[in-house]
Amino acid sequence: MGNDHRGLGRLVAALYFMxxxxxxxxxxxxxxxxxxxxxxxxxxxxxxxxxxxxAFAQPEYRHAWDNDKQRIAFVAFGRVxxxxxxxxxxDIRELNWQKSGDGYEWRVGVNKVFWGVTESxxxxxxxxxxxxxxxxxxxxxxxxxxxxxxLVRDWGTLDFFVLTGFRERTFPGQEGRLRTAPPVDTxxxxxxxxxxxxxxxxxxxxxxSLGDWEVGLAHFSGTSRDPxxxxxxxxxxxxxxxxxxxxxDQTSLDAQVTKGAWLWKLETIRRxxxxxxxxxxxxxxxxxxxxxxxxxxxxxxxxxxxxxxxxTTATTPFQDDVFAGFRLAFNDVSxxxxxxxxxxxxxxxxxxxxxxxxxRFGKSTKLSLEARWFTGIPATDMLYSQRRDDYAQLELAxxx
Amino acid sequence: xLKRLLPSLLILIAFNAYxxxxxxxxxxxxxxxxxxxxxxxxxxxxxxxVLKNRHGDESRRKIRVATLEGxxxxxxxxxxxxxxxxxxxxxxxxxxHKVDDDDQWxxxxxxxxxxxxxxxxxxxxxxxxxxxxxxxxSQEVEKYTYKFLREEACEGQTCLVMERYPVSKYSGYTRQxxxxxxxxxxxxxxxxxxxxxxxxxxxxxxxxKRYLNxxxxxxxxxxxxxxxxxxxxxxxANYKFGNGLKDADFNQERxxxx
Numbered sequence: 001m002g003n004d005h006r007g008l009g010r011l012v013a014a015l016y017f018m019x020x021x022x023x024x025x026x027x028x029x030x031x032x033x034x035x036x037x038x039x040x041x042x043x044x045x046x047x048x049x050x051x052x053x054x055a056f057a058q059p060e061y062r063h064a065w066d067n068d069k070q071r072i073a074f075v076a077f078g079r080v081x082x083x084x085x086x087x088x089x090x091d092i093r094e095l096n097w098q099k100s101g102d103g104y105e106w107r108v109g110v111n112k113v114f115w116g117v118t119e120s121x122x123x124x125x126x127x128x129x130x131x132x133x134x135x136x137x138x139x140x141x142x143x144x145x146x147x148x149x150x151l152v153r154d155w156g157t158l159d160f161f162v163l164t165g166f167r168e169r170t171f172p173g174q175e176g177r178l179r180t181a182p183p184v185d186t187x188x189x190x191x192x193x194x195x196x197x198x199x200x201x202x203x204x205x206x207x208x209s210l211g212d213w214e215v216g217l218a219h220f221s222g223t224s225r226d227p228x229x230x231x232x233x234x235x236x237x238x239x240x241x242x243x244x245x246x247x248x249d250q251t252s253l254d255a256q257v258t259k260g261a262w263l264w265k266l267e268t269i270r271r272x273x274x275x276x277x278x279x280x281x282x283x284x285x286x287x288x289x290x291x292x293x294x295x296x297x298x299x300x301x302x303x304x305x306x307x308x309x310x311x312t313t314a315t316t317p318f319q320d321d322v323f324a325g326f327r328l329a330f331n332d333v334s335x336x337x338x339x340x341x342x343x344x345x346x347x348x349x350x351x352x353x354x355x356x357x358x359x360r361f362g363k364s365t366k367l368s369l370e371a372r373w374f375t376g377i378p379a380t381d382m383l384y385s386q387r388r389d390d391y392a393q394l395e396l397a398x399x400x
Numbered sequence: 401x402l403k404r405l406l407p408s409l410l411i412l413i414a415f416n417a418y419x420x421x422x423x424x425x426x427x428x429x430x431x432x433x434x435x436x437x438x439x440x441x442x443x444x445x446x447x448x449x450v451l452k453n454r455h456g457d458e459s460r461r462k463i464r465v466a467t468l469e470g471x472x473x474x475x476x477x478x479x480x481x482x483x484x485x486x487x488x489x490x491x492x493x494x495x496x497h498k499v500d501d502d503d504q505w506x507x508x509x510x511x512x513x514x515x516x517x518x519x520x521x522x523x524x525x526x527x528x529x530x531x532x533x534x535x536x537x538s539q540e541v542e543k544y545t546y547k548f549l550r551e552e553a554c555e556g557q558t559c560l561v562m563e564r565y566p567v568s569k570y571s572g573y574t575r576q577x578x579x580x581x582x583x584x585x586x587x588x589x590x591x592x593x594x595x596x597x598x599x600x601x602x603x604x605x606x607x608x609k610r611y612l613n614x615x616x617x618x619x620x621x622x623x624x625x626x627x628x629x630x631x632x633x634x635x636x637a638n639y640k641f642g643n644g645l646k647d648a649d650f651n652q653e654r655x656x657x658x
Binding site: 029031062068071098100102103105112113114117139150152157207209214256258260261262263288290291296298331332333334335360363364366397399400 | 515
């Protein structure tokens with residue numbers, strides 16, 4: 001955990017205790033759980049393992065006062081993992097103060113922000129760094145220190161962000177699976193900006209709901225969240241990949257049209273500053289069949305096209321790929337859900353299949369099963385070093 | 401539309417009481433029931449849902465609802481889930497429309513993601529309960545066509561009994577039989593008939609209380625599924641009217657606040 005949060009923590013604490021209103025006690029909640037991740041094939045590298053146990057906790061504290069116009073939130077996360085030192089980690093996901101007024105919202109502190117509409121990847125979502133060591137799907141995010149002002153007007157919602165301090169992407173360690181070869185040495189990260197992690201980044205976003213349409217336009221100017229990985233020598237004298245964080249400008253558009261059971265989705269970006277300027281997009285649909293076979297079960301059919309105009313030189317494996325997905329919502333007492341997805345590379349035989357299911361047991365326990373398969377990955381693909389990392393993961397979490 | 405039609409409808413009812421068709425009378429009852437509940441402005445309420453399967457196993461959900469009365473169009477509502485703990489903070493924003501599909505946004509707190517979702521799934525279960533989305537949503541007059549059946553004695557009073565037929569092709573019902581008390585035009589019971597025309601569920605209201613000297617709200621609503629043996633009890637508590645809620649309290653920023 002970095003030191004970047006300390007100043008903000010003090011600020012939030014000061015604001016909280018300076019409040020003139022008598023403050024009733026807030027509320028603790030959160031989850032604790034255990035996870036088992038087992039790999040179907042022997043590892044590619046001798047220092048890797050066949051399976052990994054880990055335990056995690058995510059305590060949350062929330063409190064509102066001033067007639068619910070002011071709020072603080074604190075969300076911490078920590079995991080202890082067998083073998084993989086990089087996966088034993090902790091983070092402050094949220095530590096912020098929010099104030100709502102007539103047509104505006106202030107959010108100051110460490111927070112998380114999501115932008116976008118598509119399911120297979122999140123091109124437009126750029127405010128928070130990815131906590132990649134948590135899950136290769138990139139859905140887990142690190143807390144980002146920020147000052148955010150939201151203006152709500154008739155012509156849309158305008159968000160201003162001052163991002164005070166940079167969070168480095170996490171990567172699996174030497175003994176971890178689902179990693180690059182050679183592994184990433186995060187200790188040696190290089191920044192284009194002379195201010196390094198202390199560079200202040202900016203973002204602006206306009207969003208509007210118009211009838212069936214949701215439209216978002218945004219611009220980000222700052223240190224790229226996804227580093228280029230350059231070959232080098234690690235701190236241990238062995239070959240390593242060194243993260244290089246460019247300063248970029250990214251303009252994005254996201255849109256969704258909702259027509260009956262159809263959701264049509266588009267995300268597109270144009271980025272400069274990370275090699276030659278390029279464009280990328282994700283576009284597709286989600287169609288929901290309600291109550292299939294008179295069962296009360298909903299079946300969602302998803303399809304998306306993933307494109308990056310850099311082609312094979314892209315820093316993403318998804319430069320010309322098709323995603324197809326099936327989502328089952330059982331609408332039962334235990335809120336059972338399942339999502340099966342496959343991403344097919346149109347230029348090779350590379351396929352990633354992923355399955356995510358979960359259900360609740362009793363009042364507060366949730367069981368999640370997740371599995372991924374990587375097949376036909378060619379030597380030129382970024383995921384080549386993960387070709388033997390098919391895995392299944394079982395997680396049991398208790399919510400309080 | 402209805403507001404403009406209302407005076408002429410009432411005149412029609414007054415002068416043509418004997419010439420009224422069952423369809424006209426059914427509509428007039430629905431319009432009158434709706435009229436009596438107009439003008440409440442806004443309210444907030446706590447809802448506890450008790451889901452029971454045929455073996456008697458119970459499961460609970462706790463929800464907080466805020467509703468803003470619609471003037472030209474349907475109501476706006478904000479629903480936040482507090483229990484079970486794994487869905488705590490999940491919230492739903494609904495702009496209901498009189499005829500068109502509702503607009504609906506779901507907030508997922510773990511991802512901090514607001515998702516515009518389809519509202520065409522009217523017959524789907526709300527939170528695994530015996531209430532479908534169409535049962536729990538805003539009951540606009542325009543969502544059905546009507547037919548008056550009879551007056552009959554019920555629970556020591558006189559009831560108006562009518563049938564209503566959902567307009568939406570996505571509805572899970574062919575028809576509903578509604579019992580309303582003649583004195584206050586409050587729904588007391590609805591029988592729901594599925595797409596095959598068989599009796600599926602019965603909803604009953606219990607312990608009506610009057611708020612602001614005008615607006616009746618029941619403390620309990622009980623839905624029994626005759627085909628599965630499952631049931632859901634809704635317990636409404638802490639009704640608060642006149643909170644001064646505005647349109648600005650029903651947007652995506654509010655949704656993210658939890």
